[in-house]
Amino acid sequence: MPKHILTRGHGRALSRHHKVAAAGVAALGAAAIGLSAVPSNASTTTTAEAPAETARVAYSTQQIQGVEPDVNSQFAAAGLKVEQIAAKKQAAAEAAAKKQAAAEKKAAAEAKAAKARQAAESASRSAERAEVKKAAPKKYGDNLDGWIREAMSIMKKHGIPGSYEGIHRNIMRESSGNPQAINLWDINAQNGIPSKGLLQVIPPTFEAYHVKGTPKDIYDPVANIVAACNYAADKYGTMDNVDSAY
Numbered sequence: 001m002p003k004h005i006l007t008r009g010h011g012r013a014l015s016r017h018h019k020v021a022a023a024g025v026a027a028l029g030a031a032a033i034g035l036s037a038v039p040s041n042a043s044t045t046t047t048a049e050a051p052a053e054t055a056r057v058a059y060s061t062q063q064i065q066g067v068e069p070d071v072n073s074q075f076a077a078a079g080l081k082v083e084q085i086a087a088k089k090q091a092a093a094e095a096a097a098k099k100q101a102a103a104e105k106k107a108a109a110e111a112k113a114a115k116a117r118q119a120a121e122s123a124s125r126s127a128e129r130a131e132v133k134k135a136a137p138k139k140y141g142d143n144l145d146g147w148i149r150e151a152m153s154i155m156k157k158h159g160i161p162g163s164y165e166g167i168h169r170n171i172m173r174e175s176s177g178n179p180q181a182i183n184l185w186d187i188n189a190q191n192g193i194p195s196k197g198l199l200q201v202i203p204p205t206f207e208a209y210h211v212k213g214t215p216k217d218i219y220d221p222v223a224n225i226v227a228a229c230n231y232a233a234d235k236y237g238t239m240d241n242v243d244s245a246y
Contacts (some may be wrong), residue, residue: 144168144177144221147198151225158211162229166240171225173244174200179221197221199228209234 138153140146148167155162175181175198183195193202196218206218209230214223232239232246 144171147179147221147225151222151229154211154214154222154226155229158230160211160226160230161233161238161240163238163240166238166242167225167229170228170239170242171198174198179224180219197224197228199224201228201231205231 138150140150148164148171151167152162152164171177174195177198179198181197181200183189183200186195188195188202193204195202196206198221201218201224203218206224206227209227210216210223211226211230214220214226217223218227229239232242236242236246
């Protein structure tokens with residue numbers, strides 16, 4: 001550099017400090033000229049070091065690794081959890097449905113069993129009533145009407161014919177309805193076997209035609225009627241056919 005440029009007004013030489021400052025200015029000017037001469041589409045590279053106190057920022061053009069897979073894993077885990085919850089709910093619903101079905105089946109079976117028990121109990125009660133009715137003898141009046149009706153029920157069991165009218169008609173002719181009546185004047189009485197009872201039956205006839213289940217008492221009104229009707233059925237077909245002494 002020309003020597004005269006480094007001197008000023010009084011002709012004195014620049015001090016060392018002034019020289020350093022001037023050199024710095026010159027360097028900056030050269031850098032500015034260099035920058036202005038670079039085309040706008042060209043890249044520039046500076047070798048000057050940044051001041052020590054300036055923070056350096058690092059940039060990278062590479063894609064960040066591992067972010068997307070982590071997010072996908074999180075979504076996958078969340079989806080799996082939702083599926084597990086849904087599966088548990090479905091299993092719980094199916095279990096509840098099975099339990100309900102089992103309860104309904106049990107209730108139906110119990111209702112069926114109860115109905116069967118009720119039917120069996122009803123049938124048993126009916127049978128018991130029938131048995132009691134069968135065992136309990138029918139009550140008949142202790143009079144001529146009652147004696148005839150009771151005798152007819154026994155005759156029916158043994159297949160002995162005879163109507164109420166036919167029996168009543170012959171009783172009224174023979175004894176006037178007196179079960180203790182006895183004939184002491186006819187031929188039978190003369191032979192020592194007088195006719196006795198409602199239908200005036202002689203003892204040998206009563207013994208021969210007595211019906212089991214009735215008293216063996218010729219004066220018993222029911223026994224007397226049944227034995228006499230049994231005899232009349234054998235000899236005349238039925239007591240209804242008898243219109244006189246027999």
